Amino acid sequence: MHSARSNNLSCHYDDEGDVLPWAEGSNFSPKFNSIFFHETSCRGGLNSRQACSIESAARAHPRRQIYVLFSGPITKLVYQRSCIAKLRLLPNINFARVHIEEYANNTPLDALVASEEFKESKWRIEHTSDILRYLTLEVKSTYRPDLFIHNGPGAMTRVLYQMCNKSDPNEWSANTCQGLEVYGPEYFYPLYYTRNNEYFKAGTLRDVTNAYTHHLWNKITYNTTIEKDSPYDKMAQKLCPLIYEMYGDEFGT
Structure with missing residues (x-):
């Protein structure tokens, strides 16, 4: 999640005043069917639209755990007095802090995260968001460099063309795509x-x-x-x- 643009992401490397548990810690072990939100700007909290989407997801999926992962620090005041405090009233919403370099450690993306090209990117918020989503989806254990050569929408489209016995995407369905509903x-x-x-x-x-x-x-x-x-x-x-x-x-x- 991100809103108005600002390419200053120094907060990603700042721990001052942060009260959130670390997503890199051994106690962070989300269930397989968890739902994740990444906040990669340096706003230091959530706005009402973001908070609404999180509450909506939690209410729509009461049997799933919702994880809101911040790339920057959240202070005690924000944690206890802002909309985050309201969201904490729902039992299936969890908050954690992501330290991107540690989060990417020993994954196929660690060199990219440490590179100057990434740190100087014109679209760093968007690129950070993309990287964190791949890391959260366990790219460390699932990435196959000999097979996976696309990202974004192209990755899913390429797989579906291989799985489905119809060449027209309008005809893709569970019946034509080996049980995968499109x-x-x-x-x-x-x-x-x-x-x-x-x-x-x-x-x-x-x-x-x-x-x-x-x-x-x-x-x-x-x-x-x-x-x-x-x-x-x-x-x-x-x-x-x-x-x-x-x-x-x-x-x-």
Whole structure:
């Protein structure tokens, strides 16, 4: 998760005042079906939109553990007085601190993390987020350099072309892909980015009856005002009531 851009990530190497347990410690052992959020900016906490998505995930998956992993320190005051304190009321939400160099140690990505190219990247927040997601998905034990030559969407697309007996992606399904169900965008990002304003304006969404999740296109909407009685406002009231009540009229600002 990240919002307004800032390429200063010095907090990733700062431990001053940090109260979170280390994700590199032996006590950090998430279950296989856990859900993870990475916060890679140096904001020192969460905003209301981020907190809402975490609460929503925790309520939607009460039998799963939710892990929120910060790349920078979280102070005692923030831990006890901010929206993080509200999220801690839910029993399946956990917080931990990631130290990226230690987190990447003895993995195929440790040289990249230590490189000057990475530290001087123009898109360092995004690159850090990508790297941490791969590390969290246990790239150390699962990466096969002789087989895996793509990343991002290309990695999944390449595998599906190999698994499925149909060449047309529109025909991919559990029946054609060895039992792997392939869902269309209407289930996970029902509104194309050109319709993103429909989430923020008062009214009702159309064509979203099958959606499990909603992609809010944060990169282009993080400064968009959430109007009262907009779809976003209504979803927040229902899916993250703790956070919505805490922020009131300031939710989403």
